[in-house]
Amino acid sequence: MRFGIKTVPQHTPWEPLLAVWQAADDVELFESAWNFDHFYPIFSDSTGPCFEGWTMLAAMAAATRRIRIGCQVTGMVYRHPAVLANMAATVDVVSGGRLDLGLGAGWNQEECDAYGIELPPLKERFDRFDEGVEAIVRLLSDPTTTLDGHHVRLRDARCEPKPVQQPCPPIVIGGTGRRRTLRTAARWADQWNSLPRSPETWRELRDVLDEHCAKEGRDPSEIESSVNVRYDRGAGPGPMAEAAATFFEAGVDLVVVGLPAPYDPADVDVVAGTLSELAEAG
Numbered sequence: 001m002r003f004g005i006k007t008v009p010q011h012t013p014w015e016p017l018l019a020v021w022q023a024a025d026d027v028e029l030f031e032s033a034w035n036f037d038h039f040y041p042i043f044s045d046s047t048g049p050c051f052e053g054w055t056m057l058a059a060m061a062a063a064t065r066r067i068r069i070g071c072q073v074t075g076m077v078y079r080h081p082a083v084l085a086n087m088a089a090t091v092d093v094v095s096g097g098r099l100d101l102g103l104g105a106g107w108n109q110e111e112c113d114a115y116g117i118e119l120p121p122l123k124e125r126f127d128r129f130d131e132g133v134e135a136i137v138r139l140l141s142d143p144t145t146t147l148d149g150h151h152v153r154l155r156d157a158r159c160e161p162k163p164v165q166q167p168c169p170p171i172v173i174g175g176t177g178r179r180r181t182l183r184t185a186a187r188w189a190d191q192w193n194s195l196p197r198s199p200e201t202w203r204e205l206r207d208v209l210d211e212h213c214a215k216e217g218r219d220p221s222e223i224e225s226s227v228n229v230r231y232d233r234g235a236g237p238g239p240m241a242e243a244a245a246t247f248f249e250a251g252v253d254l255v256v257v258g259l260p261a262p263y264d265p266a267d268v269d270v271v272a273g274t275l276s277e278l279a280e281a282g
Contacts, residue, residue, distance in 0.1 A: 001248055001279045004032035004256040005271070006072060006228060007263055009051035010041035016263035017051070018063060023265035025064040027272045029279070032068040032100060033060070034256055037075050039111050046110060054087055061095035068098045072193055072228070072256070073174035075106030077119055081132040081152055082159070085139035089163045097164030102172040102193065103136070105129040105181070126180040127151060133171070133188050140168035172226070178208045186212035191224040191254070199250035202227060206251065226254035231267065233260045237274035245278055 005024050007017055024030045037053040040046040053071045060069055069091075074084065092099040105125050106112075112119040120128065131149040138145040139159040147154040163169055170190035175181035182205065185192045192209060196202035206225060213220040229243040244255040257275075259267050 001244075001275075001282055002254045003030055003244075003275050004034060004068075004226070004254060005030055005268065006034040006036075006256050006258045008036050008038075008042075008258070008261075009053065009056055010038070010261075011044065011048045011050075012261055012263055014051070016265075017056070018060075019265045020259060020263045020268060021060050021064060021067070023268040025067045027268060029272050029276055030067060030268075031254070032070060032256070033064075034070050034072045034102070037071050037073065037078065037102075038108060039115070040108070042108065054091070057091050057099075058094055061091050061098065064095075064098075066098075068100055069095060070100035070172060071102045073102035073104035073172060075104060075108070076129045076132045077106035077112065077117060077125065081135040082139060082154060082157055084132075085136045085159045088136070088169060089140060089159055089161060092163035092165055092169050093161060095164075097169075099163070099165070099169040100172050100191065101136070101169045102174055103129075103133055104174040122180075124151075126177075126184070129180075130184055130187075133173075133184060137168055137171065137188060141166070176205055178205070182209045183212045183216075185209055185223065186216045186218050189223050191226055193226045193228070193256075195228045199246045199252075202247065202252065203250050224253040225251070226256055227252050228256045228258055230258040231260060231271050233267065237270055240271070241274045241278045244275065245282070248282065 021033050024033050035053050041048045041050050088101050128151045131152040135147050135152045144156045145154050171188050172191040173185040173189040174193040176194050210220040227247050231240045
């Protein structure tokens with residue numbers, strides 16, 4: 001059983017975020033820590049504060065020593081793929097090779113409207129996503145990259161310094177779209193991340209991913225699966241541990257526990273203690 005934590009950097013000061021990530025860094029049970037990529041708080045008061053995800057990752061890379069770090073997941077529409085590739089390479093170097101590179105197509109209309117960022121219709125958005133993922137992987141891996149895409153065009157493009165992890169940091173594709181997202185995951189992902197309603201739903205989606213792998217000539221065992229569950233401080237750790245157990249039984253590789261705000265490093269110890277018992281029992 002493998003575990004990570006997640007903190008969404010909204011409606012919070014910096015200090016509690018840093019304390020939680022550093023606490024998790026000291027707990028061997030947790031292999032990774034994650035944030036999200038939004039400029040406004042989501043599913044809450046969108047006028048409140050929200051830290052930018054990638055500058056937060058750079059800071060956490062320097063403030064931690066062991067735990068892997070990543071964003072669930074970076075919205076491709078927010079940054080040109082070549083810019084994002086250079087950002088990822090830098091964070092991987094700063095972290096000493098601990099970056100997991102989370103990527104998604106993007107979806108937040110409110111943010112895009114506010115900032116004048118184009119959010120194309122779904123088909124075009126996923127066409128851009130496919131080309132963007134290819135551009136990022138090639139920039140991180142190859143000495144120079146030329147890509148004559150419909151949306152992404154590169155000419156002898158360089159991305160230096162290269163990341164510590166070669167050929168590139170693990171690619172984490174997030175989402176549940178059966179036709180496009182899971183096809184992109186089959187082509188490029190080292191890990192597929194999702195927030196399914198139930199283990200049964202996850203199993204159905206995993207079967208679809210495996211079907212795409214067969215069409216792409218990819219071994220499905222090369223792609224790990226991660227899911228997210230939440231720790232509710234009021235309900236205690238029991239429901240979280242039960243949800244994690246059911247997903248592990250279904251075949252998930254990594255469970256990422258979303259911690260509640262206001263962030264408190266004491267929650268890291270509570271969650272770790274309960275999950276340690278689960279791991280020992282399993």
